[in-house]
Amino acid sequence: MTDSSTATPNPFGELRQGVFPSILKDPHADETTQPFWDAAADGRLVATRCTNCGTFRIPPAPYCYACQHTDTEWVELPGTGTIYTFTIVRHPLAPDLAPTVPYASGVIELDGTQGAGARMICNIVDVDVETVQIGDRVEIVWERVSDTMSTPRVRPIGGPPGAGA
C-alpha cells in the first residue's frame, strides 16, 4: 500500500476523485482507427458506418456484423448520447488509484447510431456519482493526453432522454 502523500510520486500522476486517469497515452492506431483519433484531436466524434447497410460499428472492425460487407465511411456524430448502464467503482483497481474513487463509468448509446454495435464505454465525469441514472443524457468531452491521443469521457447535459436518433 503506497501513501500518495509521501514523497514517492503516484505512477498515475495527478489524480482526482471521479476521474479515471488516461493510462494509455497513445492510441496505437492503425489505418482503420487513425481517423477516429484525428477527429478526437479536433474534439469531434466520428464512427465507421457500413456503406451497404448503414450499421455503425465502434471500434472499427474489418467486417460489418450485420451484412458482412467491408466498405465503410467515416461519419461525424453529434457527440451526445444516453447512459445505457453504468457502475460506480468504489474500491480502486490498485492502491495507487485510491484517490479516484468513487468514480462512475458506463456504456453510452450514441445519438445518430443504431445503439448496440456502436456503444462507447466512458468514464462519466463532472457529476455527483450518486445522482447518475440509466437514461441520463450525456455529451462527450475530450481530454487531450498527448500529441496523438484524446480520451473521450462523458458529462451530463440537459434535455429530455431519448432526444437522439
Next chain:
Amino acid sequence: MSIKDQAAVVGVGATPYYKRGQSYPQSELEMACKATLLALEDAGLTINDLDGFAIYSYSCDPAQVASTLGVPEVRFAASLTSGGGGCAGALGLAAAAIHGGMANVCVTLMTLQQHKRRLGGSAVDGVLAYATMSEGGGAYGGSGIGPSVAFTANNGLLSPGHSFSLLTKRHMHQYGTKREHMAEVVMSSRENAIRRPLTALNRKPLTIDDYFNARMISDPLCLLDYTMESDGAVAVITVSAERARDLRQPPVYIMGSAHGGTGRWGPAIFRYFQAPDDEFASSGHRPVAKRVYEMAGITPGDVDVALLYDHFSPMVIMQLEDYGFCGIGEGGPFVADGNIRWGTGSIPVNTHGGNLSEAYIIGMTHVREAVEQLRGVAVNQVEDAEIALVTGGPASLPVSATLLRR
C-alpha cells in the same frame, strides 16, 4: 445422431480446496495429477485406461500431465476455447470424443493456484505496468498493443466485477431486480456451505445486515456478491455408457450438453458491451439452454437440482431466467420467494455452497456436486434427485451447460 445418453461420468477426484495461494508449494501440475489419479481410482480405473483429455480454458497441458503420470497413449486432447464458461461443456466434449470413437476414457479437469497471480487481475496488472513502464516496455505484451485497446483502456472498467456490475445494473433497471434478491442468492449458498465442513471454505453465518454492511466494490456489487478466490484441482472421468455399467460407481449419464451463444455476445462482456438490447441484461445462456434441453428431451420442470456458475451472485438470477425456471425478468422475486433453497425450494441451487461460499475452481466444483447428488451421496442431498443441470459462464463465448441423470 447425438451424444444423448452415450457416455457417463464414472469418477470424481479432487484435492482439498484452499484459500487463494495456500496450495503453494504444490504446483498446478501436481494438483492436476493428484485429482486425475483420485478420479480414476474412484471409477475403478488406472492410468493405463486413460487416453483422453477433454478440457476447457486450457486448464492443463495434457502433454505435461500425460508425461508426468505415464499415460501409455493419448488419443484425444482438446479444449473448449475461452475461459470458465466452458466447464460444463467440456463434459460434452468428452462424450463427443468417446461417442465418435476417438477416445475411451477422458478426463476433464481444472487446476488452479493463485499464488503469484489473481484471476481477473490481468487487466489491472496491465494498467499498473503500463502506467509505470519505461519507453519500449508494455503492459499488453511488449509493444503489441492492438489498435482496439485504446477504445477501452482509459474508461476505468477493467475487471470482471466491473463488467458484471454493468449487466446487473441494466437488469435492475429493466426488471426491478433488487440487492435484496442478490443477498438471497448469497445467503442461500452460505447456508448450504455451513453444512459442509469438509469442503466449504466460508462457513461464517451471514445475516441480511451483514450483506448490506459489506464493502461495496463496483456498485451494485459488494464484496459478498463476488466469488471467493481459491486454489485446488477437481477432475472427473467420462467413459461410454456401456463401459460405465461395469465400473465401481453408479453411472451418471450425460443426457445432453451444449456450449456457445450468439455471435454478438462474443467477448462482449469484457470489452465492448455491444450485445443487443434483448440479450444484454442476461446470462448469455439462452441459446445454450434451448439446445441442451432439446438434446436431453426434457424441460426445466424435470430438473431436480441446478448447479449454476456463480462467480457473481446476480448471474444466478439471470441463469434461472435463461434456463426457464422462471420468466425473463422474474429471477429476483423468484429467489426472494425461497425457490432456490435446499430442502424447501422448487429448484435447489448450488447445494455445495457454490463459488460464493464453498470454493472457486472455475466451475468444476459444480460438476463434482452434480455427480454426488446423482449418486445420492451429497451432503445437502436433494431427495430422489434424478436430473442435475450444470452450467459454465456467463463469460466470453462459449458459455455451456450439461444435463446429467442417474
